[in-house]
Amino acid sequence: MQRRLADNITSDHLSCPICRDTLKDPKLLPCDHSICFECLTQLIESSRRFNKFSCPVDRREITASSYTLSAEQWASSFPTDELSLLLLQTISGDTKTETKLKDGILCSDHPQNGCDFFCFGCYKIICSECAVENHRDTECNCKNFKNCADLAREKLRDAYDEIENLIITGQDIVFKEIDKDQLLLQSRQQIRSTIKKLKTIVQDFEKMINRKCVDILSKVDSVTNVEELKKRTEGIVKDLKRVRDEVELSKSLTSTKDILTVLSKIPESLQKNTDLLYSLAVSDNPIELKLELNEKFLNLCETLIDQPIGTVHVVPADTIDFEDTEATVCSKRIKFSSDVLPLRALELDPFLAIQLDPSESENKITARFTGVIIHGHSIIAIDNANFKVQRFRDTIENQFIDEVLIQGIYDITNIHENDDVLVTSPGKQSRLIRLSTYNSLSIISEKVTENAYFSISQLPDCTFAVISHSSPTSSKKRVNFDWSRGVTSHIDIIDVDGNVLKHFSENFLCEPNEFGDPFIMPLKSICCLPNGNIVVSIETKTNSFISCFNQNARVKWTYDLNDTPEGVCFDDGKIYVFLRESKAVRVLSVDGDLKPVSTLRLPNYFGDGYSLFVGRNLLSVIDRTELIRLYKLQSC
Template sequence: MCFIFRLKVCLLLSHQAQTVKMASNVTVQSVLEKISVNHLECSFCTNRFRQPKLLDCLHSFCLQCLQELRQSQDPSGTKLTCPLCRRETMLKGSGVADLPNNFAFSALVEEVTMQEKLLEGQGSDIKCQNCDEENQAISRCMDCDHFLCQECQKAHKRMTFMKSHKIYTLAQLRSGEIVYKSKLREDIPQCGNHPDQNLNVYCNTCQQVICTPCSVLDHAKHSLIGLPVAFEKCQKKVKELVARVGKSKTKLNNTIEKTCKSRKKLNTMFANTKKKITEKANQEVAKIRQEEQKLLKETDRIYQKRVTTFDAAQANNSKDVIQTEHKLEEVKQLMNQASCYEILELQQKLLHNLSELTGKQPQQVPDKLTFMDFEDGERSLGRLILEEEPKAAAKQSPRPARSCVKEKWKLKTEFKKIGLIIDSIFSCKLLVSALSNNEILALRRFFGISALFTVSMPNGQHTPSPIPQRLQISGLTDDVRCIAVSRDDKLLAVDGQVVKVFNKQHQLLHQFTPGRGSDSQPTCLAVDDSNLIAVGYKEKKEISLHNPDGSLIRRLPAPMIGGYLTMYNHCLIYTNYGKKRLVCVDYYGASVFSVDMTSNIQGGNWHPDGVCCDSDGSIYVVVYGYPTGDILHYSPDGKYIGCVIKGCDDPRGMTFTSGGELVVAAGDSVKVYHRV
């Protein structure tokens, strides 16, 4: 609602009651005060505007306030920062003084101030402006722009040239029958270069209002049009941009509404997901409470992160809507209150501000962030699902996983004579583990005596294979039975009945005794991607599962456990030499599969030994026979795929390098294979 309309409302109400409160508990005076506070007071000094100046951002401040502001910011600078929106305005010529005047605000201040005087004490404080006797005014001459006392009003009526003047009583002004208008609204600005000339021409080239002499002297070759035509064009441009800004505002509001709905959807999905997690956890509270807490914590973390994204988008979009509404109100007030001269003078600023608003884009939040679900697992609590799987993908034929495709492997390199001090014609056990830097550790055990060797993979194809070097590690005896390497390259060794853990520099970090009693002799060792440690006992037919620090998690039954063990995806996989079986149990001892391998290879003089898993869960098993052995390939669920390596001498232990190469301990050598 524009200011004049508000003033008319006040004036129409004033004849009923000047200070008596209306039914809505509002007085005419309070309405005037509200108009003054909200629209006619400088936000810098909080007083009514005095010589208001307009900045590029369309905010207005008193001339003196802006001069003080410039002194506090940069007295010699050419820029002035608006204290409300922080936008900069370029200063020209005399600086703040050369900023455009806001005559509309000046006129409104004068009109509101005068209306207040008329309402206070029935206008008794208003004196005659036509004589020096300071008589109380009873009327106002609209042509002379003076308040008149009774004698001066009579004189007006007596003089011939004043008989046509329009004179109204103070009562008419108070009641709103006649609206007091400031003469500032009717002033025609004068040219700065020609003070005796009115501004009556608009230069499209320079985008400024000029006088006739200026149009001839300085703008002769420019595009010139009359003020009415220029004003009409300006109004049309402003109207078009206002409509576009309105669409941007609608877009922002629609985005806010959509984001709000998405946030509610996220809250619902979040609550349902937590409910599903809790329901599943309640079924096996004693076993997997720790995993439940981990999942809930992760769910909370992801939820809070997404809530932050939604809240930030809402805050930014709401801020843009408020700024857009304020700017539209300022433009509307200026277009309603300012004269055509002012509007044309400020046309460039008006259009620039509106153009900026049309470019505002709402901050969108991807709809996929609302999705969150939980899928329970058969052997574990389950997993979080953070993205909705496309339905179309289910109709396509899935590409076969590597673990389900028959593979071919080729010998890449071979390290011979691992432990020359040992006569290889006798049966011995050779185990291998790989470090992340492509170094290979080999453990050879013969007649109860152990030796640990290291060898590095050759850099190039034609680089000769390096000679294995025997390791002398302080803290290890010659009774090392098993070795394993963690993801962070820690060396784990079963030394007698004790598990010892060493760092990369082969310094002892800690050790623990996993067995129960003096007869608990470990026969196999493995470590998973989370650095959990599994120790197998052939005689006791069990596996003890330990934290990285050696503390016991649980003991679980492991029927047919032998001398070789590997871990993958919360499963323990091992072979049985005598019964020719490949067995898998989960971390709680529940059977996953038990495969009879007799149908997978011809002949009866063979037995399974070493076992390991690739990065995708494929299982590889050493088949030891006479005079040679093979490597068999199984899927993660225990299905036989095929024989991938034949004629591998005397294979026993087996592992994978970080680069996906298969390392096999065979006889007195270590063979490295790669896929072809």
């Protein structure tokens, strides 16, 4: 039977379609049909037309790669049919095949056969008989072990890449779940804290009930007690018996003096015990105790028993929770909602970071950025430590363009519809400096100012609002500022040449209270609105808030953010305020009514947000360190 099967396989699958004999040196055509090498050479010589010939089985045209190839060269270029050769060796009982059966992998479907093929369609190790019987479909791609190493490596590389992508996907899922879990953990902690407070309230309530119960019981015990009455009565009776025994003993005395001595003590003892007996105030009528419970308390207890303590709700974490807060707007207190959960804030994507290596500078001093603006297609920053105004590309990290050296510089702002910028320099000699940004940074003009100007912001009418810090002494001699000694701050309106147009003292920014004028820390940051109003972040000894006033020295509104405001900036109808404790940026809309619209979270940022700059859909935050961060600003 095996011989007949071998003959059938030979005649059906291992015979040449031209000579009808068993294949000799079989060549595999692109259409997967096998032909003897000699038959293929003769076929090419006899039927070659226009550098083409047709397969004798399916008449498919096969084209040579070059007209210069001879028939033998063309026939040799086709791959050898390894599967057919192995089948022929297996059927003929080749000794090498027997050796493979001993040392190789046995086929699970044909245990008498060794596995010499791998089907890349089914991803199975198979024998030659399986290849002929079960793996002749177009989806199957059976290769001999000798010729499949490269293809197997390629498949392994593909599998490796696919596994790597799945690992990355899994890690992303884990990271996202970690973020979710952190938010869930935060909410769990908040709930546990609330429950703990509730337990404390219940425990205090229980202590209060216990005290009241003790008071009632003490009142109950204060009513005539039989045991106590019995005890006191027994004491009186005992003392009376002692007096009686003394009287009885005196009858037998012979000395008149002794008898009179005993007799003299009897009236006092009788009077004492008589008073004690009557003090017991025992009534002939029986008494009992009754407790009248407070009906309101009982109803309250019954109501509380039936009421749940609270309900836990699972809600989407992307919703922004707001709580009611108050602000003074045009001398009126108004209530509105304010986002106070920075964990649910909108997270911004990092865009660019600028950080200079101190080893590259001449004096090896670490940069200390105090001001930044976006000007054209560049970022201009103030390095207060190295006294440099530096310009960088706004698309490439740390791509330095040029710089200019200016002593004591602090802050910078754009000049309306102009290529120039304005720089404050509150050094030993305070100056206001105008720089040109055309071609390279260069000084156009500078003016010595009487006041030391720090933060600066542009007003819509080509004027500027500046924060000035000064010593409380009236002496014009410049001294080193010591904030702990109460350095005063004020705001000036100046023109581009540094001339003071208006002066605002710090007193009007905060309303006096019952304790007098509030002590104000040095003003922090300032920004200007399109209507000419000025917004400044303020910190007093007891409060922190932002205040808005017009150029007539009238406070329009104050806003308590339930946090410490630092840098403030205005852009596109919104005020941006950095909150120190929350490490987030609160966004307030000034279109119509003042109201918060969102909170922005800056990933991997742990600074104080001393200064903000917003423009061209970018948000820049600096905190007087060597690093400037820029974030892509989403729609708020």
